[in-house]
Amino acid sequence: MKTFSSLSLRQWLTLPYTALVLGVAVLIGTLSYNTGSQAVDTIAMHLLQETVARIGQAVDRHVVGSAAVLEAAFPNGMAAPDKLDKELATLRTRFWIATSLHIDPNNYVYYGNQHGQFYGLWRFNQQDAELRIKLQAEQPRGISHFSGINGIPGEAKLEQKIFEPRARPWYKAGESSAAHTWTSIYIDFRNSELVATRARRVLDIHGSLQGVVATDLSLKRLNDFVSKLSISRNAVAFIIEPDGKLIASSRSPNVARQADGSNARINAADSDDALQRAAYAQVQALIAANHQSVGAITRRFTGPNDEAVELAFDRVRDAAGLDWIIAVAVPRSDFMLGVTANVKRSILIGLLAALVAVGLGLTIVGWISGDLKRLTHAAQEVGAGRLETPLEVHRSDEIGVLANTFRQMQHGLRTDALTGLDNRDEMLRAIARRIEYSRRAGDALPFAVLFVDLNNFKQINDLLGHDIGDRALIEFGHRLRANIRAGDRVARYAGDEFVLMIDDAASLQEAEAVRLHLEEIMRQPLQSVDLFALPGGTLAGAAVGLALYPANGDSADELIAHCDHDMYKRKRASHLGRS
Numbered sequence: 001m002k003t004f005s006s007l008s009l010r011q012w013l014t015l016p017y018t019a020l021v022l023g024v025a026v027l028i029g030t031l032s033y034n035t036g037s038q039a040v041d042t043i044a045m046h047l048l049q050e051t052v053a054r055i056g057q058a059v060d061r062h063v064v065g066s067a068a069v070l071e072a073a074f075p076n077g078m079a080a081p082d083k084l085d086k087e088l089a090t091l092r093t094r095f096w097i098a099t100s101l102h103i104d105p106n107n108y109v110y111y112g113n114q115h116g117q118f119y120g121l122w123r124f125n126q127q128d129a130e131l132r133i134k135l136q137a138e139q140p141r142g143i144s145h146f147s148g149i150n151g152i153p154g155e156a157k158l159e160q161k162i163f164e165p166r167a168r169p170w171y172k173a174g175e176s177s178a179a180h181t182w183t184s185i186y187i188d189f190r191n192s193e194l195v196a197t198r199a200r201r202v203l204d205i206h207g208s209l210q211g212v213v214a215t216d217l218s219l220k221r222l223n224d225f226v227s228k229l230s231i232s233r234n235a236v237a238f239i240i241e242p243d244g245k246l247i248a249s250s251r252s253p254n255v256a257r258q259a260d261g262s263n264a265r266i267n268a269a270d271s272d273d274a275l276q277r278a279a280y281a282q283v284q285a286l287i288a289a290n291h292q293s294v295g296a297i298t299r300r301f302t303g304p305n306d307e308a309v310e311l312a313f314d315r316v317r318d319a320a321g322l323d324w325i326i327a328v329a330v331p332r333s334d335f336m337l338g339v340t341a342n343v344k345r346s347i348l349i350g351l352l353a354a355l356v357a358v359g360l361g362l363t364i365v366g367w368i369s370g371d372l373k374r375l376t377h378a379a380q381e382v383g384a385g386r387l388e389t390p391l392e393v394h395r396s397d398e399i400g401v402l403a404n405t406f407r408q409m410q411h412g413l414r415t416d417a418l419t420g421l422d423n424r425d426e427m428l429r430a431i432a433r434r435i436e437y438s439r440r441a442g443d444a445l446p447f448a449v450l451f452v453d454l455n456n457f458k459q460i461n462d463l464l465g466h467d468i469g470d471r472a473l474i475e476f477g478h479r480l481r482a483n484i485r486a487g488d489r490v491a492r493y494a495g496d497e498f499v500l501m502i503d504d505a506a507s508l509q510e511a512e513a514v515r516l517h518l519e520e521i522m523r524q525p526l527q528s529v530d531l532f533a534l535p536g537g538t539l540a541g542a543a544v545g546l547a548l549y550p551a552n553g554d555s556a557d558e559l560i561a562h563c564d565h566d567m568y569k570r571k572r573a574s575h576l577g578r579s
Contacts, residue, residue, distance in 0.1 A: 004512045017191065043277045043297055043409055044335050045184025048312035048328050051231055052296040055326045058225050059316050062217070065102035066198040067180060067320070069215045072098035073109045073458065085135055092131065095121035096149045097130070098215070104448040104497035111202070113211030132164060146548065165212075174199035174212030176437070180320035185219070187263050192255055194219040194247060198320060223248035232334035236276045240325050242287075244268045244280060247324060251276055252557045266402075274304040279329035283313050287325075300332070305479075308332040363406070389522040415538035418470055423518035427491035427499050431556035434501065435549065448505035449565040450515060450547035452480065452522070453571065457496035460529075468529055475528045483521050484514075508548060 014248035070384045073095050074080065082085045091111070097321040098109045100261065103123050110120030118136025123434040127147050133156070141163045142156030165171050173183045183197040226248035229237050238249040244267045246254040251273045255263050267525070268280035282301050295316040303309035313327040422430065431449060438445045454476065461469040480490045481500055493499045500518075505511040523541035545567025553559040 020068065021117070024276040044330065044332070045309045045312075046409070046413065047231070048298055048310055048330065049296045051229065051237065051328045052312045052314050052326050054231075055226060055237060055328070056314060056316055058222060058466075059239065059324060059326070062105065062219075062222050063196075063198075063318070063322060066106055066113065066215050066217055068101055069098045069106045070198060070200050070213055071108060071178065073215070074111065074202050074213045078202075079115065079205040082204065082210070083115065083135075084113065084119055084133075088119070089135050090131070091119050092121065093117070093149065096123075096129070099123040100126075105221060106215045108163075108216045109213070110210055110215075111213045111448070112168070112171050113202075114166070114209065114388060116164060116166055117211075118163060118165045134165075138162070170197045170199045170388075171212045173197075174201045174484065175209060175212060177201065177321075182321050183214075185241065185245070185265070187255055188218070189263075191220075192263050193224070194254060215330045216411050219247055223254060226250050234275065234334050235327075235328065235330040236273060236279060237328045238268060238276060238279075238282075240280065240327070242323055244284070244327065246271070249273075249276065274377065275329055275331070276294065278303045278309065279311055279327050281329050282311055282329075283325060286313070296326075299382070310335070334470065416477075419474050419492045421477050421481065421498070422489055422491035424491060424493050424499075427489065427493065427501065428556045428560075430489055430491075431501055431559060434503070435556070438549070446505055446507070446551075448502040448511035448514065448550050449547045449549070449559040449563050450500040450502065450511075450518065451547075451560065451567045452495070452498040452518065452542050454496040455520075455547075455566050455574075464529075472526055472529045475526055476522065478517065479521055479524075483518065499563075505548065508551075511546055511548055515546050518542075519544050543567045543574060545570060 019485070022237065027130065041356065083118070084091065090145050095109045099107055099121060100123075103126065106181075107123040108120065110118065110132065112118045116134070118134040118141060119130065120132035121129055122132065128145070129147075130143055130145045131153055132141050132143050140159040142158055142162065144153035145155040146153040150340045170183050173181050177199075180198060180200045185194050185196045185200060187193070188195045196217045196219060197214050198217065199212050201209055201214050202211045204210040218316050226237055226239060226252050229250050231237060231250070236249070239247040239250075241247065245265045246252070248254060248269055249268075251264065251270070252271045254266055256266050258264050268276055271277050271280075278301070282299060286297060286299065296312045298310070298312045301309055301311060309331050311327065311329045313325060316322065316326060317322045336462070349468060378402040414422060416423040434447060438447075457472070460472055473492070476491070477492060479498065484500060484502065489501045491499050500510065518543060522544075545563035547553060547559045547563035549559060550564040
């Protein structure tokens with residue numbers, strides 16, 4: 001009490017309010033940290049799951065073509081000849097076609113039979129290739145170059161060593177498996193890159209083993225994709241085999257040079273990156289505990305330097321025995337950087353407010369607290385799956401940066417990354433909201449759903465490549481958006497499919513007019529893509545299916561299913577009309 005009795009009246013009037021402002025500043029910092037932490041947890045989970053899914057899609061795109069390559073080289077059910085001597089021209093045609101399907105990465109197809117004969121075709125590019133042929137078991141392979149599918153091979157150069165196909169791992173793997181099989185990943189001695197081989201046995205006319213056909217799959221592009229992923233400053237993403245050997249990594253090489261000059265694969269457990277080692281140990285433990293899940297599994301664990309780390313991993317498998325593990329690990333501090341900085345600045349603002357004016361400080365406290373509450377509410381709504389929840393926070397400081405980042409995250413979760421249109425989930429939610437609005441209004445207010453499927457689009461991807469296909473999809477998406485009203489919506493539904501919701505379509509006649517207009521504008525030539533190299537008539541617009549609410553369904557799924565069915569009827573009718 002003696003201490004307090006010695007205070008002046010000015011101090012009595014100043015110190016309590018100053019202490020109150022400082023206490024409020026501390027409270028704001030705590031609330032800001034907690035709110036940011038909640039938002040980070042939601043965003044981190046979505047980001048990790050999305051990143052693992054992106055890598056999984058890249059793996060699928062990389063390996064999916066190998067089955068088609070083998071099928072083109074030796075169609076299932078086609079009996080292999082006993083000897084290759086009289087089948088060289090036929091093999092060359094089929095192998096050329098096979099390597100044309102996915103020239104990057106499946107540019108090499110080869111076949112060995114039980115007599116020790118071998119036939120392989122290696123494509124350098126669209127025109128140049130080489131043949132690797134061995135017709136006598138005791139002779140070396142001859143290698144000759146040629147250009148074009150009908151090009152005349154040059155003089156064959158014999159290899160120095162005798163190549164015995166029947167002793168190779170791919171032959172033994174195909175020989176012992178009744179279906180497609182993947183061999184172990186190995187290092188290509190020519191470029192020190194990882195290669196996987198897909199093989200399949202080929203039978204003779206009696207159903208007995210005659211040989212094995214295989215194709216090599218370079219994993220360089222997959223490693224490049226993972227190494228260029230932009231996640232956060234200290235994050236690591238990697239793909240491994242179940243035994244821990246690295247296939248691709250964003251933070252370390254997958255091959256190391258040995259003291260004797262040879263190359264050896266790196267195991268994630270022996271990686272130079274501490275976070276990668278720790279993440280692999282967690283993945284091992286989760287797999288050993290028999291964790292089963294549909295989609296990516298997320299966990300938080302204590303990593304190097306006792307730092308909290310967010311982890312997500314998933315397994316990619318196929319019927320041919322492929323079994324790879326995808327993992328992404330991000331230190332939680334990477335997510336919390338902006339939040340921590342915001343807390344520090346909030347406390348500093350409180351201190352300055354205490355020095356300038358208690359009243360101004362209290363005003364700032366209320367202002368910040370309101371925005372933090374709105375941010376918390378928006379984060380909770382997004383965490384509950386309501387991605388369209390608006391965030392009414394408009395600031396230029398760190399909280400504003402966090403709010404803008406949050407809005408960008410919301411936009412990314414609702415938007416198709418390629419075309420900028422709504423994505424599938426957002427369209428389904430929009431249709432469901434429109435139906436719910438009609439029900440609340442007490443009247444089934446009509447609207448139309450249109451399902452657009454591009455004709456023959458696969459040939460653009462197959463003949464001109466996926467980059468050209470992506471440009472075509474972007475132009476088609478912009479074309480659809482430009483030809484509907486402001487209140488209507490358009491989404492990329494899947495692949496080359498789009499879905500539109502036409503609001504206030506009062507009748508079937510109005511909806512039909514919209515459909516005819518869309519079909520007409522989709523038939524117009526593309527401006528961003530030159531389709532001169534395609535066969536005549538390859539791209540002939542799009543088929544548009546139509547469904548009306550409530551006549552054709554009272555849910556989003558029913559309306560989509562109806563107009564999808566209607567689209568296929570229209571497409572079949574169009575094919576019959578042309579034939």
